[in-house]
Amino acid sequence: MKKVLFSPIIAAVLVLIIVVAIPNQWIEKMIPKSRISQAATELNPFMFQGKYVQQKMLEDHQYLPIYGSSELARLDRFHPSNYFKEAGGDFTPFLIGRGGTESLIHFLNFAEQTGQLKGKKMVFVLSPQWFQPKGTDESHFVPNYSSLQGYDLAFNKNIDPALKKKAIERLLKFSPVQNDPFLSVMYRAEITNNPWTKRESAWIRPFALAYRKLLIKKDLYYSLVGGIPHKRDLNPQVKNKSWDELAAQANHLGEKKSTNNHFYVINSQYNKIHKMVPSLKDNKIGASYGESPEYQDFQLVLSLLKQAGAEPLFISVPVNGPWYDYTGFPKVGRTAYYERIKKQIETEGFQIADFSHHEYDPYFMKDTIHIGWKGWVYADKAIQDFYEGKKIDVEVVRSN
Template identity: 70%
Template sequence: MKKAIFSPLIAAVLVVIIVFTIPNQWIESMIPKQRVAQAATELNPVMFQGKYIQQQMLDDQHYLPMYGSSELSRLDKFHPSNYFQETGAPFTPFLVGRGGTESLIHFLNFSEHIDQLKGRKIVFIISPQWFQRTGTDESHFVPNYSSLQGYDLAFNKNVDPKVKKMAIKRLLRFTPVKKDPMLSTLYKAEIHHDPWTQGKAMIVRPFALIYRNMLTKKDLYYSLAGGSPSSREISSVVRNKSWNELENLANQEGARLSTNNRFYVSNYQYNKMRKSVPFLKGKKRHMTYGKGLEYHDFQLVLDVLKESGAKPLFISIPCNGFWYDYTGFPKEGRAAYYNRIRNQVLKMGFPIADFSKHEYDPYFLKDTIHIGWKGWVYTDRAIKDFYNGVKNPKDEIIWPTNL
């Protein structure tokens, strides 16, 4: 009887030991070569929170990394993933981000790959709704936080110590970090130099390193297993079209799909929010995106990209002026955001495609906050000119004076 009880337990222990003693190189050799290509549009959180797939992607100059949040999942025919594939571009956009992936999460990701970003062109899409007064909250941070990236930051010697300390102070406010006894101890040792804290960190460090190695191996197994196929729209209609022709097509598409409301929101999205619309009228009179902790977190992103030597293009998405006016959100509170974010990016010596003047441009957005249709056309043009080094005034990229 005892043998029957303990045999499965012993077998399970042996399996775990085998799984975690297999050399990483063996696992990597089994990961299919096409895994990175598959991941380019999968928008798989496992990939965002790991590092192997992104390492392979950044080592391949064929990919143009695009970082953002939920707008990346609006995969229509004008989306960069379709446009650049169908028009034979020399690069493939690689999408990194989902809903709630805000500045602090992107900072952790960039820190993870800081040694691979030098000279690398990337695209970073900024969304106004990140910039709430209180900054990102638990509901957005927790689902997108990566323990592996958190531990790698603790052992990272490549990030500027001043930037690292500022980031750690912010990270220690969030549950997954402050409730992790090993990681929080290591983090506290970075910002407090008393003997007690340093002593605890010295004891914890070897165990934390073992745990970090386990997380790295776990990421390799997830990479081996793969994700799920993306459901993006593939359409050749964008081929051999001028920008004016593409804009007209986008207007037609938006008009066809947005017929049941006056906010130029797609019928599908408006049907989901229809019941709450009457209650939201005038409810945001005291709102602003011009102040808040997110600017501090966004500066961490700018700092780590500057230190890495990356070459980013930032894209500033506008608000839906029709909807924001309806909710009473002051224009001043939106203008303050556009101005502040533009100046923050330019001050760091990076270009920004500023689309703020498109607040009242029908079909530039697909709903109240997400870019779509015409907005993607403008984004495609900005990305193409940025990639080719063309300074075209029509694409609305503002270049810093030192470039």
């Protein structure tokens, strides 16, 4: 009876030992080369919370990483992933982010890749909604936090110590870090002169290092298995079109798909909220995106990218003007954000495609907060100009 009972346990332990003992190099050799191209549009959290796939992507000049949040999942014919594929672009967009992926999460991701960012062109899509008065919260941080990236930051000696301390002080405010018995101690040791905390950190460091190695191996196995493939239906109707033609096409498509409201919101999304719409009128009076802890979090991103020598283009997405007016969100509270974020980016010497003047441009936005249709056309042109080293013109879409 005992033999029957313990045999599965012994077998499971043996399998676990074998899995852990397999050298990382062996696992890497088994990962198919197609994994990187497969991951480019999957928006799989295992990919951007890990490191292997992103490292390989950054090594390949074919890919242009695009960092952002939930807007990346709003795929249509004008989305960069479809447009540059169908129009025969010189690069393949690689999407990194999902809903709730805000500045602090992106900082952890970039910190893990600092050695590969020098001279690397990338695109970073900003959302005004990140800049809430209280900044990011647990509901946004927790699902997107990566333990591997958190531990890699603890062992990272390449980041400016002052920048690292600022990031750690911020990260210690969130439960995944606070509740980690190894990481919380190591982080606190970085920002304190308390000798007991530093001794405790030195004692647990070997255990933390062993755990980090397990996290690395876990990431390799996830990369080996891969995510659930998502078939993306490519739309060839953007081929051989001038920017003017694309903008007209986007305008027509938006008009066709937004017929049940006067906010230029896609019908399918408006159907989900229309019962609540009356209760939302003037419920944002006095609101503003002008003051938020998110600006300090975003500065961590800017400082790290500058230290790493990266070449980012920031895309400043507007809000949906008619909708924000309806909710009573003051224009001054929106303008404060547009002006502050633009100044913050340009102060660091980075480029920004500022589309804030498109608040009232029909079909520039797909719903109440996400860029779409015509907005992607303008973004595509800015991305292409940026990639080719041209001056970015965001005032009008012109024919080639």
